[in-house]
Amino acid sequence: MKKPVICRYCGGPIRLVPAEQIYGKSTHRLGMDGECVYQCQNCNARVGCHKGSDRPLGDVANETLRLKRMETHQVFDAFWKSSHMSRTQAYKWLSQQLRLPEKNAHIGGFEMDQCQRVINMCRGNEKKEAA
Numbered sequence: 716m717k718k719p720v721i722c723r724y725c726g727g728p729i730r731l732v733p734a735e736q737i738y739g740k741s742t743h744r745l746g747m748d749g750e751c752v753y754q755c756q757n758c759n760a761r762v763g764c765h766k767g768s769d770r771p772l773g774d775v776a777n778e779t780l781r782l783k784r785m786e787t788h789q790v791f792d793a794f795w796k797s798s799h800m801s802r803t804q805a806y807k808w809l810s811q812q813l814r815l816p817e818k819n820a821h822i823g824g825f826e827m828d829q830c831q832r833v834i835n836m837c838r839g840n841e842k843k844e845a846a
């Protein structure tokens with residue numbers, strides 16, 4: 716993923732900023748200590764980075780997409796925990812399902828359609844298990 720420079724929503728300039736600047740006191744709770752975030756200086760669209768790096772997880776997200784990514788994370792985490800998978804196994808499974816290299820299988824960088832696929836996959840598998 717190349718580093719975003721121009722916002723895809725408004726064309727504003729994107730800067731790499733410390734997570735604390737965006738999340739304030741919540742930074743620690745969110746596990747974002749010392750992490751960086753790409754943020755549009757005009758409309759606040761943003762995307763996080765791979766841990767401890769300045770490599771973006773995907774393209775910047777507006778509020779709608781950010782909420783979708785969060786929802787997807789919740790569904791995915793609940794899914795693998797209830798399936799007795801480890802986090803590592805879960806991400807391996809996800810990358811196989813989506814036919815993505817593991818290094819690109821980060822929900823924090825997914826688009827709307829990919830988020831929806833993950834949600835559908837998790838819900839579909841849950842149903843199979845219950846049957």
Ligand SMILES: [Zn+2]
Binds near residue numbers: 755
């Ligand atoms: Zn923008």
